[in-house]
Amino acid sequence: xxxxxxxxxxxxxxxxxxxxxxxxxxxxxxxxxxxxxxxxxxxxxxxxxxxxxxxxxxxxxxxxxxxxxxxxxxxxxxxxxxxxxxxxxxxxxxxxxxxxxxxxxxxxxxxxxxxxxxxxxxxxxxxxxxxxxxxxxxxxxxxxxxxxxxxxxxxxxxxxxxxxxxxxxxxxxxxxxxxxxxxxxxxxxxxxxxxxxxxxxxxxxxxxxxxxxxxxxxxxxxxxxxxxxxxxxxxxxxxxxxxxxxxxxxxxxxxxxxxxxxxxxxxxxxxxxxxxxxxxxxxxxxxxxxxxxxxxxxxxxxxxxxxxxxxxxxxxxxxxxxxxxxxxxxxxxxxxxxxxxxxxxxx
Amino acid sequence: xxxxxxxxxxxxxxxxxxxxxxxxxxxxxxxxxxxxxxxxxxxxxxxxxxxxxxxxxxxxxxxxxxxxxxxxxxxxxxxxxxxxxxxxxxxxxxxxxxxxxxxxxxxxxxxxxxxxxxxxxxxxxxxxxxxxxxxxxxxxxxxxxxxxxxxxxxxxxxxxxxxxxxxxxxxxxxxxxxxxxxxxxxxxxxxxxxxxxxxxxxxxxxxxxxxxxxxxxxxxxxxxxxxxxxxxxxxxxxxxxxxxxxxxxxxxxxxxxxxxxxxxxxxxxxxxxxxxxxxxxxxxxxxxxxxxxxxxxxxxxxxxxxxxxxxxxxxxxxxxxxxxxxxx
Numbered sequence: 001x002x003x004x005x006x007x008x009x010x011x012x013x014x015x016x017x018x019x020x021x022x023x024x025x026x027x028x029x030x031x032x033x034x035x036x037x038x039x040x041x042x043x044x045x046x047x048x049x050x051x052x053x054x055x056x057x058x059x060x061x062x063x064x065x066x067x068x069x070x071x072x073x074x075x076x077x078x079x080x081x082x083x084x085x086x087x088x089x090x091x092x093x094x095x096x097x098x099x100x101x102x103x104x105x106x107x108x109x110x111x112x113x114x115x116x117x118x119x120x121x122x123x124x125x126x127x128x129x130x131x132x133x134x135x136x137x138x139x140x141x142x143x144x145x146x147x148x149x150x151x152x153x154x155x156x157x158x159x160x161x162x163x164x165x166x167x168x169x170x171x172x173x174x175x176x177x178x179x180x181x182x183x184x185x186x187x188x189x190x191x192x193x194x195x196x197x198x199x200x201x202x203x204x205x206x207x208x209x210x211x212x213x214x215x216x217x218x219x220x221x222x223x224x225x226x227x228x229x230x231x232x233x234x235x236x237x238x239x240x241x242x243x244x245x246x247x248x249x250x251x252x253x254x255x256x257x258x259x260x261x262x263x264x265x266x267x268x269x270x271x272x273x274x275x276x277x278x279x280x281x282x283x284x285x286x287x288x289x290x291x292x293x294x295x296x297x298x299x300x301x302x303x304x305x306x307x308x309x310x311x312x313x314x315x316x317x318x319x320x321x322x323x324x325x326x327x328x329x330x331x332x333x334x335x336x337x338x339x340x341x342x343x344x345x346x347x
Numbered sequence: 348x349x350x351x352x353x354x355x356x357x358x359x360x361x362x363x364x365x366x367x368x369x370x371x372x373x374x375x376x377x378x379x380x381x382x383x384x385x386x387x388x389x390x391x392x393x394x395x396x397x398x399x400x401x402x403x404x405x406x407x408x409x410x411x412x413x414x415x416x417x418x419x420x421x422x423x424x425x426x427x428x429x430x431x432x433x434x435x436x437x438x439x440x441x442x443x444x445x446x447x448x449x450x451x452x453x454x455x456x457x458x459x460x461x462x463x464x465x466x467x468x469x470x471x472x473x474x475x476x477x478x479x480x481x482x483x484x485x486x487x488x489x490x491x492x493x494x495x496x497x498x499x500x501x502x503x504x505x506x507x508x509x510x511x512x513x514x515x516x517x518x519x520x521x522x523x524x525x526x527x528x529x530x531x532x533x534x535x536x537x538x539x540x541x542x543x544x545x546x547x548x549x550x551x552x553x554x555x556x557x558x559x560x561x562x563x564x565x566x567x568x569x570x571x572x573x574x575x576x577x578x579x580x581x582x583x584x585x586x587x588x589x590x591x592x593x594x595x596x597x598x599x600x601x602x603x604x605x606x607x608x609x610x611x612x613x614x615x616x617x618x619x620x621x622x623x624x625x626x627x628x629x630x631x632x633x634x635x636x637x638x639x640x641x642x643x644x645x646x647x648x649x650x651x652x653x654x655x656x657x658x659x660x661x662x663x664x665x666x667x668x669x670x671x672x673x674x675x
Contacts, residue, residue, distance in 0.1 A: 090675030092479075143664035144674040146617055148479065152604050153660035160652030168649070229673035239673060277483065290477045292675060326491025333476055333484035340475035 042286050042302045049309040056316045063193040067185075071196040071264070073308035075100075075257035078202060079275055080282035080304035081209040081297050082253025085246040087283050088213070090226040090292025091140060091147030093247060096254040096279060098158035099132055100272030103258025105162045108172035108267040115175040122178075125255050132158065133251030137244030147247075155276065163269060170267040182263015198260050205256055206301055212249065213297045222246055226292025281328060282307050285335045307331075367614045368629035375636035382640045391643075394518055401523045404635035405512075406581050406588070407605055408526040408628065412533050413577020414606040415627045419537070420570035421550040421619030422471055422478040426486030427578040427606055428597040430463055433493050434582020435592030440502040449508050453583060460579025461572050463489065468568030486603070493594045500591040512588035522584055527628070529580070533573075534624040546570060551620030578602070604659075609634055612662040 054061035060069065079096055086093040103125050110124065111117045132154065139150040166172075186195040213219040221242045224232040233239050254272075261271050286303030288295030310331065314324045379400075383391045410427050417424040434456045441452035463485065470481040514521040537543035548556040549566045557563045581602060586592040609630030615622020637658065641651045667674065 139660060139664065140674060142668070143660075144667040144670045144672075145660055145663045146667075146674055149607070149611065149617070149663050150660055152607075153656040155656070156601075156604070156659070157653045157656030160649045160654075160656065164647065164649030164653065226675070229675070233673070243675070277487075280480075284480060290480060320495055322491045322494035324491070326488045326495070329484035329487025329491065332480055332487070333470060333474070336476045336480050337470070337474040344475070 040287060040299050040302070042299050042306060046302055046306045046309060049306060049313055053309060053313050053316065056313070060312075063191075067192060067194050067196055067199060069308070069312065070202070070305075071185075071198040073305055074196075074198040074202040075260045076275065076278055076282060076308055077301045077304040078205050078253050078257045078260070079279035080286070080300045081206055082250040083276075083279040084283040084286070084288050084295050084297055084300035085209075085213065085222055085249045086147070087280065087288045087290065088226045088292055088295040089222050089243055089246040090229070091243075091246070092151060092280060093136065093250040094148065094151040094276045094280075095132060095136060095154035095158060096250060096257075097272040097274060097276040098155045098162065099129065099251060099254035100258040100261060100275055101269065102128065102158050102162040102165075102272075103255050104262040104265075104267055104271045105166045105170065105172075105269065107178065107259070107262055108170065108174050109165055111172065111175060111178060113173040113175050115177045118175060118178045122259065125259070126252070129251045129255035130248065132254075133248035134244060136251065137240075137247035140247070141240035141243045151276075166269065168269070170269055172267065174262055174267060178259075179263040182260040182265070184263075198264070201256065201260060205253065206297070209249070209253075210297045218242065218245060223293065223295075226289075226294075228293070278307060278328070279304070281332045281335075284332065287339060289339070290336070366625075368625040371613070371626070371629040371633050375633040379636045379640055382643055386643045388643065398518055398520065398523065400635045400639050401527075401632070402520050403638060404631045405520070405522045405526045406584050406600065407602065407609065407634065408631045409529065409580035409584060410578045410602050411606040411609045411627050411631050412526075412530050412624055413574035413580075414610050415533070415613075415615060415622065415624050416546065416570040416577075417478075417574040418607070418610050418615050418617060419546050419550045419619055419622060420567050421553060422567060422571065423607065423617070424467060424482045424571065424574045424578075425479060425603045426463065426467060426482040426489060427574065427581075428601065428603040429486040429489040429493070430460065430575055430578040431582045431585065431597030431600065431602050432592070432594050433463075433489050433597075434460060434579040435586040435589070435596045436493060436497050436501050436582075436594055437592070438508075438583050438586040439500070439504050439590075439592040440497070442502060442504050442508060444503040444505050446505040446507045449505065456579050456583055457576060460575040460582075463578075464572030464575030465568060467575065468564075468571035471571065472564040472567050490594075490598070497594045500589075500593045503591050504586050509587050509590060512584060522587070525580075526584075529577075530624050530628045537623055542566075542569070547620055549619075605634065608659045608662070611666070612659075614666065616666070 057065075059065045079100075083093055083096065106128065107121050107125055110121045136147070136151055136154055139145050140147045143150075181197050181201055184197045186197070187193070189195045213222065221232065221237045222245070224235065224237055225239055225242050229239055257275070258272065265271055282304035283295060283300040284290065284303070285306060286296070286299035286301070288300055307328070310327070311324055314327060319327070380392050383389055383396075410431060414424060414427060437459060438452050438456050441455055442448045467478075467482055467485055470476050470485070471478045474481075476484075510521060511525070512520070512522050516524060537546060545556070545561050545566045548559065548561055549563050553563050556566075578597075582592070582597070585596050585600075589596065610622070610627050611617060611630075612633065613622065613626025613628070613630035615626060637655075641654070646654070
């Protein structure tokens with residue numbers, strides 16, 4: 001994970017506070033701890049979890065085990081990378097889980113096992129994603145419906161569309177060339193042994209998202225908009241366009257995640273259920289501030305990986321699935337409470 | 348904000364005599380009557396027909412009354428659907444078909460509701476966690492623990508308790524009367540008591556309320572407890588109607604989203620401080636009318652779901668689109 005660059009961005013703030021002077025006396029240890037403090041706590045939690053998993057299941061520590069874990073976590077990491085744009089802009093995108101389901105069910109219906117249909121189906125699904133993102137964004141930006149209601153409404157509607165298309169049960173069949181993205185693994189790669197295509201997709205999407213958020217003017221505008229929309233507007237940001245852009249990226253992340261999930265999980269009517277909450281949880285655990293203005297793509301992706309690692313660990317420990325949900329709830333509250341306490345201490 | 352919050356206020360200027368709740372119900376009745384006549388079932392337009400629609404609205408009504416308090420105070424509760432399941436399962440599990448256990452079960456379920464509300468309120472006020480995330484988290488915890496302990500219908504409700512859902516006083520079902528009674532009490536409390544005034548004050552301007560000497564954290568916690576008690580009532584009602592509770596009844600009813608939707612449709616603004624229970628009840632009844640209309644014209648279940656999502660968005664947009672400020 002190339003988290004270094006993005007983490008350096010928020011760093012100047014504490015330095016500036018330190019320059020206030022009062023902290024001079026303790027400056028020595030502070031400077032020495034500076035390097036440590038710059039590492040976001042999510043990475044430490046993540047490494048601790050990975051070590052625990054490797055200790056419980058040594059297979060996991062081998063490159064192949066690691067790659068398979070990354071492949072399973074890839075859809076959530078991609079969704080988190082998309083979701084963080086909407087969260088940083090001040091909103092929520094709850095429609096992504098249903099969109100994942102729609103992409104999987106819709107693709108299976110359209111292709112129905114015919115490999116020559118794969119290209120056009122992928123194009124149509126990207127089109128569906130663009131449409132959903134535009135509609136979500138426009139409802140929020142122009143009709144002024146709070147995104148939590150707008151995207152919840154979209155969640156219900158999209159699920160209805162998906163089930164209505166397929167008649168309530170999974171239908172159709174995804175050919176091998178569609179499942180390539182989620183299922184195929186290159187073998188005999190030097191150093192890492194195997195390389196799943198899903199991991200390549202993850203790296204490409206993640207890099208694009210990091211670049212968009214932390215390397216372009218658009219990313220700065222998303223941050224400004226989430227921090228203070230009125231101020232952003234006065235500074236010349238085209239608020240509706242930037243907001244719609246954020247929803248567009250989130251919707252496209254759902255299309256990519258849907259294609260991957262269709263590849264390795266197959267066709268089912270509940271394939272996307274719950275992903276919207278997990279994506280939000282991942283972004284929040286990764287330090288994104290709800291209601292906007294703060295957040296980074298690398299830490300959101302790390303948050304998703306942490307959540308996946310946690311689920312894997314709970315699974316290894318023999319926790320039943322519903323209890324894992326409960327733990328997720330606990331972690332969600334704890335993560336936000338922790339960041340609130342941190343902010344309180346800093347003033 | 349202040350100049351534009353109320354498209355409700357704007358509508359009020361043009362139609363000075365008709366408040367939003369009455370307009371909503373009138374519109375619902377009209378659409379329903381037209382549909383029934385068009386579908387060749389004018390016989391449905393009767394007191395009995397209307398009562399059966401109210402009955403459809405009862406389960407959502409209890410939880411929506413509670414949600415009104417949470418939203419009025421500037422918070423929100425996404426854990427209600429899961430709490431409804433917990434309440435329904437605990438009610439029938441404790442009763443086990445034994446009439447002697449009705450009172451202990453009801454007391455226990457209401458106590459669970461109050462405790463969950465207290466927890467939500469404390470997490471929101473003391474830990475400073477955004478209410479959406481806080482209640483999402485408690486909802487996940489509730490559902491996780493419940494689904495781990497129960498996989499199916501658990502226990503049974505004795506005949507005596509089924510009166511809550513099936514009994515009637517005259518033409519009116521007891522459940523409907525209870526729900527409307529609770530709505531009346533809630534509405535009067537909001538309008539005429541100091542507590543009600545504090546709810547609006549805290550929701551309208553939390554810092555201002557604190558400076559005016561109101562213990563804002565306490566009011567927020569109380570609102571959350573009332574919200575959870577509403578969800579517990581819905582759980583009791585569902586246990587009575589289904590004769591047993593299952594760990595999915597709340598989620599199947601989408602009570603989290605639907606309760607928020609009807610509160611907002613009823614004119615209570617999501618930011619808090621403005622609105623009331625009358626609007627919420629009108630919203631609940633409108634939803635029941637829409638359901639009845641969809642059933643009469645025989646819309647397929649999935650398409651119904653699509654339309655329902657669209658209606659929720661459209662209803663909120665009808666209030667919100669004239670706002671000048673930014674919304675995320």
